[in-house]
Amino acid sequence: MDRGAHVGQDVEPSMRRVLGIAGLLVLAFAVVTLYALEGREVVVLRTASVDGGERTTRTWIADDAGAAWVEAATPERPFLRDLERDPTVRLERDDRPLRCRTTVAANPEGHRRIRDLLAAKYGWADRWIAMVADTERSLAVRLDCEPDPDGPGRVG
Numbered sequence: 001m002d003r004g005a006h007v008g009q010d011v012e013p014s015m016r017r018v019l020g021i022a023g024l025l026v027l028a029f030a031v032v033t034l035y036a037l038e039g040r041e042v043v044v045l046r047t048a049s050v051d052g053g054e055r056t057t058r059t060w061i062a063d064d065a066g067a068a069w070v071e072a073a074t075p076e077r078p079f080l081r082d083l084e085r086d087p088t089v090r091l092e093r094d095d096r097p098l099r100c101r102t103t104v105a106a107n108p109e110g111h112r113r114i115r116d117l118l119a120a121k122y123g124w125a126d127r128w129i130a131m132v133a134d135t136e137r138s139l140a141v142r143l144d145c146e147p148d149p150d151g152p153g154r155v156g
Contacts, residue, residue: 033132036125044092045070047082055082061093061143062117068093068100068143071114073135080104080139091145100145107139114140 042058049055057079059070068091072080083089083102091098105113115135119126 032128036128039125040122041093043070045079046090046092047079048086048088049078049082050085055079060118060122062114062121064113064117068145069114069117070141070143071118071135072104072139072141073133074137075139080141083141089143090148091143097148097150098145099148099150100143103142103144105140105142110140111138114138 041061043061045057045059047055047057055078057077062069079089083104087102089100089102091100104110115138
């Protein structure tokens with residue numbers, strides 16, 4: 001009997017099983033991550049991009065001190081760069097268009113505020129996403145909003 005052929009036959013089903021389990025774990029991680037990101041309130045921010053177009057950003061939101069707050073995970077986030085040029089944004093929340101004026105909160109207080117607000121509102125989902133996204137340099141963005149008289153359409 002050829003021992004090499006026998007060993008190869010034993011390893012192949014085991015390898016398929018290991019790969020199958022690994023695939024299921026990756027799929028489970030992806031499903032839980034998607035649910036964590038999208039399972040609770042998610043809003044849409046529309047900003048004017050540098051090329052004159054409209055940038056759409058989906059993000060979490062929390063309310064505090066009479067304003068809405070969102071997080072820019074890093075100072076390099078494209079929507080934050082848009083807001084540096086033009087601090088107005090259109091917010092779509094609960095199927096209502098709102099026009100907002102934005103202010104970036106100073107750090108470290110702003111960072112602590114948005115992290116506390118999102119942790120309180122999103123709970124386990126915030127902790128889960130913290131495993132895959134680094135928010136150590138995040139910035140809090142305050143949105144002071146009013147109904148958008150123009151409704152859906154371009155920002156600006």
